[in-house]
Amino acid sequence: MSDESLVTTNEPLPCQNCDSILEEGFEFCPHCGQKTNDALTIGVLFYNTISNYFSFDARFLKSFAPLMFRPGYLAEKFIQGKRLLYLHPAQMYLFVSVIFFFIVSFSTRDLVQEANKINEKVAKSEFVSEQKDSLNQATDSIKIEKIMKPLKDNQQIIGLEDSDLKMADSLIKLETANPKNMNTSWDFDKRKVDSLVASGADNEVIYKEMGMSEDPSFLERRLYTRMLSLAKGQGAGSIVQAFFDSIPISMFFLLPFFALILKVFYYNKGKYVHHLVFSFYFFSFLFTVFSVLFGLNNxxxxESWINWLIAISTYFYFLIALIRFYRQHWFLTWVKSGIITFVFILFVIPTAIGLLAAFSFFTS
Structure with a gap:
């Protein structure tokens, strides 16, 4: 064996990811963080997928217990600069919210089916009520005829003129008129619309019968499209589905608004981004709690009282988190937490729900 075969070379190797030159003995690239010997296996493939898209790594496991049992701790440590030890607040929120809406989707399917059933029953009951109204009108005519017959037979004896009989007939009809005959459930003549639908008429013709203008705007056309689907007994489910599909998007607006409210009440306690960090972790906690709650209820x-007790307990978590994070007296924090909760639940959330409902109605 020659001496040359015993000589080992210490030539630097390039990083497989960023091509930076690595010194011997490096396990990770100091420039991009990739392992120097990152052989592709099934395990590596799926770990990287989960880690990159869901951040399900050691940091999540380290962050989970503090998130659930140490209110305000993660936000406090993140502000202090410990940003690699625990999971990033936005990553935590994204991962937990995906799990939450996945679990809620099982209940959503049931609600969509129930909404469709109710919509169908309402549409059919309206048709049945119209049939009953027609029958009642025929019955009332028979009753009126029975009342008028003696008057007509004895017209000469009583001394009634023809005009008197007509007036009596009109008064009796007015008295016996059934207010239920008026079609008050819809803003259009549903009987005619049902007839047009049954005959296969074009939607444009049906929209005109329903009252759509000659040159409708986009919103007006969407309104009549949705009204027609509801009249057919088919549209409620899609509205409910669109509503739930829009909730994740709305949360990206509600969460920053929640942070803005915190900024107003704690204007001298750091930048807006500090309040945003607190909000990310707090909403992650809420989604985690309600994910477990929805999952167990499935x-x-x-018992309903247990569900309510757990839901109310989230307020006390919020109170303790505020005390730890903002370092104010507990009584002042208690007052502020009550006002913040009141404003958010009674004003912000109902407004968001109203906008979601309108958005779902016009876009589903």
Whole structure:
């Protein structure tokens, strides 16, 4: 064996990811962080997928217990600069919210089906009520005829003129008129619309019968499109589905608004981004709690008082988190937490729900 075969070379190797030159013995590239010997296996493939898209790594496991049992701790440590030890607040929120809406989707399917059933029943009951109204009108005519017959037979004896009989007939009809005959459930003649639908008329013709203008705007056309689907007994489910599909998007607006409210009440306690960090972790906690709650209710019948107790407990978590993070007296924090909760639940959330409902109605 020659001496040359015993000589080992210490030539630097390039990083497979960024091509930076690595010194011997480096396990990770100091420039991009990739392992120097990152052989592709099934395990590596799926770990990287989960880690990159869901951040399900050691940091999540380290962050989970503090998130659930140490209110305000993660936000406090992140502000202090410990940003690699625990999971990033936005990543935590994204991962937990995906799990939450996945679990809620099982309940959503049931609500969509129930909405479709109710919509169909309402549409059919309206048709049935119209049939009953027609029958009542025929019955009333028979009754009126029975009342008028003696008057007509004895017209000469009583001394009634023809004009008197007509007036009596009109008064009796007015008295016996059934207010239920008026079609008050819809803003259009549903009987005519049903006839047009049954005959296969073009939607434009039906829209005109429903009252759509000659040159409708986009919103007006969407309104009549949705009204027609509801009249057919088919549109409620899609509205409910669109509503729930829009919730994740709305949360990206509600969360920054929640942080803005915190900024107003704690204007001298750091920048807006500090309040945003707190909001990310707090909403992650809320989604985690309600994910567990929804998941358990899908498999077990939990008493309603237990559900309410758990929901109310999130307020006390919020109170403790505020005390830890903002370092103010507990009484002042208690007052502020009550006002913040009141404003957010009674004003912000209902407004968001109203906008979501309108958005779902016009876009579904």
């Amino acid at each position: 498999f077990f019948e939990i």
